[in-house]
Amino acid sequence: MPTVKDVAKLAGVSVGTVSRVLSENKAVKQPLKERVLNAVEKLGYKPNLAARALRTNRIDVIGLVVPDITNPFFAQLAKCIETEAAKRGHSVMLANSHDDAATERKQISALLDRSPRGMVVVAAADTAELGYHTDVPVVSLDRRFENFPLVSTDHAHGSALIADHLYQLGHRDIAYIAGPQNTEVGRSRKQGFISRIQDLHSENDPVTLRTYDGLFDYKSGEDIGRKVLTAWDDWRPTAIAAASDQLAIGVLRVARDLKLDIPADLSITGFDDIALASLIVPRLTTIRQPTERLAETALAYIFSEDASTTVPMKEHPLKGEIVIRGSTTAPEK
Amino acid sequence: MPTVKDVAKLAGVSVGTVSRVLSENKAVKQPLKERVLNAVEKLGYKPNLAARALRTNRIDVIGLVVPDITNPFFAQLAKCIETEAAKRGHSVMLANSHDDAATERKQISALLDRSPRGMVVVAAADTAELGYHTDVPVVSLDRRFENFPLVSTDHAHGSALIADHLYQLGHRDIAYIAGPQNTEVGRSRKQGFISRIQDLHSENDPVTLRTYDGLFDYKSGEDIGRKVLTAWDDWRPTAIAAASDQLAIGVLRVARDLKLDIPADLSITGFDDIALASLIVPRLTTIRQPTERLAETALAYIFSEDASTTVPMKEHPLKGEIVIRGSTTAPEK
DNA sequence: CTGAAAGCGCTTACAG
DNA sequence: CTGAAAGCGCTTACAG
Numbered sequence: 225m226p227t228v229k230d231v232a233k234l235a236g237v238s239v240g241t242v243s244r245v246l247s248e249n250k251a252v253k254q255p256l257k258e259r260v261l262n263a264v265e266k267l268g269y270k271p272n273l274a275a276r277a278l279r280t281n282r283i284d285v286i287g288l289v290v291p292d293i294t295n296p297f298f299a300q301l302a303k304c305i306e307t308e309a310a311k312r313g314h315s316v317m318l319a320n321s322h323d324d325a326a327t328e329r330k331q332i333s334a335l336l337d338r339s340p341r342g343m344v345v346v347a348a349a350d351t352a353e354l355g356y357h358t359d360v361p362v363v364s365l366d367r368r369f370e371n372f373p374l375v376s377t378d379h380a381h382g383s384a385l386i387a388d389h390l391y392q393l394g395h396r397d398i399a400y401i402a403g404p405q406n407t408e409v410g411r412s413r414k415q416g417f418i419s420r421i422q423d424l425h426s427e428n429d430p431v432t433l434r435t436y437d438g439l440f441d442y443k444s445g446e447d448i449g450r451k452v453l454t455a456w457d458d459w460r461p462t463a464i465a466a467a468s469d470q471l472a473i474g475v476l477r478v479a480r481d482l483k484l485d486i487p488a489d490l491s492i493t494g495f496d497d498i499a500l501a502s503l504i505v506p507r508l509t510t511i512r513q514p515t516e517r518l519a520e521t522a523l524a525y526i527f528s529e530d531a532s533t534t535v536p537m538k539e540h541p542l543k544g545e546i547v548i549r550g551s552t553t554a555p556e557k
Numbered sequence: 558m559p560t561v562k563d564v565a566k567l568a569g570v571s572v573g574t575v576s577r578v579l580s581e582n583k584a585v586k587q588p589l590k591e592r593v594l595n596a597v598e599k600l601g602y603k604p605n606l607a608a609r610a611l612r613t614n615r616i617d618v619i620g621l622v623v624p625d626i627t628n629p630f631f632a633q634l635a636k637c638i639e640t641e642a643a644k645r646g647h648s649v650m651l652a653n654s655h656d657d658a659a660t661e662r663k664q665i666s667a668l669l670d671r672s673p674r675g676m677v678v679v680a681a682a683d684t685a686e687l688g689y690h691t692d693v694p695v696v697s698l699d700r701r702f703e704n705f706p707l708v709s710t711d712h713a714h715g716s717a718l719i720a721d722h723l724y725q726l727g728h729r730d731i732a733y734i735a736g737p738q739n740t741e742v743g744r745s746r747k748q749g750f751i752s753r754i755q756d757l758h759s760e761n762d763p764v765t766l767r768t769y770d771g772l773f774d775y776k777s778g779e780d781i782g783r784k785v786l787t788a789w790d791d792w793r794p795t796a797i798a799a800a801s802d803q804l805a806i807g808v809l810r811v812a813r814d815l816k817l818d819i820p821a822d823l824s825i826t827g828f829d830d831i832a833l834a835s836l837i838v839p840r841l842t843t844i845r846q847p848t849e850r851l852a853e854t855a856l857a858y859i860f861s862e863d864a865s866t867t868v869p870m871k872e873h874p875l876k877g878e879i880v881i882r883g884s885t886t887a888p889e890k
Numbered sequence: 891c892t893g894a895a896a897g898c899g900c901t902t903a904c905a906g
Numbered sequence: 907c908t909g910a911a912a913g914c915g916c917t918t919a920c921a922g
């Protein structure tokens with residue numbers, strides 16, 4: 225592998241000049257610059273990234289920690305982060321926390337040890353405190369990690385869109401299956417839904433809402449869905465709003481087992497718009513998270529001055545949009 | 558950040574000794590070793606990975622290039638690779654090739670520039686030649702990249718298991734939806750299926766098999782499924798075997814649109830056993846790929862002597878197993 | 891068994 | 907505008 229030295233020799237300049245040509249580009253005059261570039265070309269020179277990293281104490285890598293890359297939403301997010309990072313010539317280092325605080329901590333410090341340019345973390349649900357003092361800019365994505373700035377969708381807003389949609393269709397008996405209440409995401413989605421329903425509710429035209437807390441996964445959807453749907457002698461919702469697509473799909477599954485016709489007998493909504501949402505039957509009405517913009521915003525922060533100057537980031541959550549598909553309709557009279 | 562120097566000073570030894578304690582461990586006598594370890598502890602010393610990389614020309618990182626991390630099977634694979642790498646103290650650098658040869662090439666050389674310990678690549682479908690000459694051990698996973706050693710499932714074997722299963726259920730009119738025929742995976746699965754059916758076929762008890770070529774994705778399943786299922790006046794399969802779960806799920810979707818009862822009217826099978834396969838209704842009969850063992854084998858190769866000595870790897874594909882679920886049953890008389 | 895020293899390949903003040 | 911030189915933090919022959 226050729227080094228700066230080889231390039232310098234071939235171009236008849238000093239290594240400093242080679243280095244300058246390869247970076248600042250200014251300063252160096254045209255004739256020299258050209259000779260260097262030619263030598264680089266001829267030798268197929270590629271800078272040794274480790275040496276550069278040692279010198280500059282910085283590496284063109286973004287660390288990314290997600291709870292589970294197998295979760296379609298996180299995979300989507302990871303893909304967008306990778307794309308955004310690539311735009312800036314950075315690679316991404318991926319680790320799974322398995323939604324476990326201890327593993328998360330281990331993974332984060334493993335990545336931090338490599339002194340990446342920045343760090344994006346989608347926090348584990350049960351994240352614990354662990355006081356980092358690092359120069360690496362860290363940003364939370366989707367779920368807040370510690371008290372690092374958070375880039376996320378406006379969950380309450382998304383939930384309100386769903387509430388509006390169901391209300392407008394005529395639903396007045398609604399069940400809400402919430403995500404884990406030890407997560408900000410779970411809480412804001414639930415809160416946003418409840419408070420919009422409260423706004424819509426009136427004495428003349430009352431809305432009955434029952435909420436159930438679960439996790440974000442399929443299984444939770446199945447379990448809670450079964451509970452809700454087999455207690456019909458008591459009370460019967462005409463619509464179930466779930467805090468995630470995976471929950472919604474779990475509910476859908478149970479509903480089908482129970483021979484219900486979706487959406488005729490029961491409307492179902494999700495949240496996230498994972499790829500699968502439009503592949504199941506019926507297609508799922510849901511909230512589309514702006515994943516590209518989330519990734520873009522997270523990386524923009526990392527590369528911004530603010531990240532290094534400890535200026536707290538202005539957090540303005542990004543709006544999602546409602547995607548109305550076949551899983552919702554007006555309730556039967 | 559403390560350095561070896563600081564540790565050495567505090568422990569009253571030379572930096573060489575510190576380094577030795579941190580690596581070889583042998584050689585250094587107990588009393589000194591202890592002092593060093595104490596100093597490390599007290600200072601919270603962590604080695605500078607860039608410096609180490611510069612010196613050893615090696616970094617504890619595995620590069621991983623997949624066509625699309627959003628594809629559930631690749632996500633599964635990535636997760637297992639990450640887990641295996643972590644066991645050996647390595648991090649994973651992830652890149653998506655978007656199933657495009659040019660992007661793949663770019664991503665691979667970007668990762669190679671960082672001189673990782675090894676490189677795992679799940680090739681893009683339309684991979685092109687690009688003659689790498691690198692010291693980094695490269696291994697192909699699932700789909701062969703160039704002529705690097707391949708770790709994969711025995712696709713033909715898996716397909717044969719499906720063929721056996723359908724035949725034993727009594728199916729004699731079968732459609733096979735193949736994956737892309739410009740990929741080894743697509744070809745072996747198709748070939749394995751066809752040849753097993755040919756073995757089963759006899760004059761007295763003939764089997765009719767029609768094959769259709771597509772991609773591995775949902776959409777292809779929908780498109781081809783529709784074509785096959787709406788041409789029933791001509792010929793009617795009682796079972797459709799698809800070359801991937803995603804294809805199968807696409808077929809399932811169309812079948813439902815056409816008011817078919819699965820499996821009563823039509824049996825459907827997939828391949829891969831992605832998480833989704835057991836979440837849809839009905840659950841999908843499919844071939845489970847041994848993802849953990851695939852990841853394990855790929856990394857074992859990278860860390861083996863063979864990888865550096867250019868000894869060609871013995872490629873023995875790993876057997877998958879059939880998972881029989883609700884999407885298959887005996888055909889109606 | 892341990893220390894002193896060289897050197898990995900860069901970048902960047904410092905002169906001129 | 908360009909060169910000579912120091913130094914980033916390690917590891918590893920080389921002596922002793």
